[in-house]
Amino acid sequence: MNIGWKIWLTKDGSKIYGKGPKELLQRTEKMGSLRKAAMSMNMSYSKAWNLISNLEKSLGFKILDKTIGGVDGGSSTLTEEGKVLMSKYEDLEKRVEEAILKIFEETF
Amino acid sequence: MNIGWKIWLTKDGSKIYGKGPKELLQRTEKMGSLRKAAMSMNMSYSKAWNLISNLEKSLGFKILDKTIGGVDGGSSTLTEEGKVLMSKYEDLEKRVEEAILKIFEETF
Numbered sequence: 725m726n727i728g729w730k731i732w733l734t735k736d737g738s739k740i741y742g743k744g745p746k747e748l749l750q751r752t753e754k755m756g757s758l759r760k761a762a763m764s765m766n767m768s769y770s771k772a773w774n775l776i777s778n779l780e781k782s783l784g785f786k787i788l789d790k791t792i793g794g795v796d797g798g799s800s801t802l803t804e805e806g807k808v809l810m811s812k813y814e815d816l817e818k819r820v821e822e823a824i825l826k827i828f829e830e831t832f
Numbered sequence: 833m834n835i836g837w838k839i840w841l842t843k844d845g846s847k848i849y850g851k852g853p854k855e856l857l858q859r860t861e862k863m864g865s866l867r868k869a870a871m872s873m874n875m876s877y878s879k880a881w882n883l884i885s886n887l888e889k890s891l892g893f894k895i896l897d898k899t900i901g902g903v904d905g906g907s908s909t910l911t912e913e914g915k916v917l918m919s920k921y922e923d924l925e926k927r928v929e930e931a932i933l934k935i936f937e938e939t940f
Contacts, residue, residue: 725841725842725843725848725890725891726841726842726843727839727840727841727842727924728839728840728841728842728847729837729838729839729840729928730837730838731835731836731837731932732835732836732837733833733834733835733836733940734833734834734835734836735833735834739836740833782833783833812939812940815939816835816935816936816939816940819935819939820837820931820932820935823928823931823932823935824839824928824931824932827924827927827928827931828924831920831923831924831927832841832920832924
């Protein structure tokens with residue numbers, strides 16, 4: 725027997741950050757483009773845009789710096805606060821995993 | 833901002849126990865009947881029966897003692913091992929909750 729789990733961040737009772745947004749930000753950072761990141765996840769650009777926009781509204785700070793147009797059709801880079809969010813969440817995930825596995829071992 | 837989470841038990845990669853089965857067992861214990869418990873959760877009796885049967889197969893022990901027929905149409909009581917499972921899982925849930933909230937406070 726094993727244990728499974730899922731975590732996410734909420735604001736005012738709504739999910740604002742979890743597996744999907746985390747993946748989107750990771751890919752955006754790597755590819756330098758929200759559009760390319762969304763495409764690589766089979767997510768529409770408008771969905772990705774809304775996701776980031778709602779996240780920024782909930783958190784009260786910018787996650788992405790976007791430049792529009794240009795030869796490469798615009799780019800997106802994570803803001804400092806966006807990077808901090810990503811890194812804190814990865815830390816949270818790692819520590820939650822360790823804690824859950826330990827508790828499971830001790831309980832069952 | 834807050835944290836949300838969900839946990840469950842798995843066997844060979846499949847979910848075998850979580851929120852739904854826990855509720856079903858709690859109600860069965862209280863009402864003395866798997867059928868009544870299922871009905872009270874808007875779950876079909878065949879679904880409840882399959883759920884318990886698969887759980888018992890996965891765990892390798894009986895969860896419910898069932899008597900069939902009689903004036904009240906049969907009854908179900910939890911076996912000792914079923915009670916231990918319920919109580920261990922409740923303990924697990926409580927400890928996971930405490931750990932997750934603590935980690936969240938420390939991280940964000």
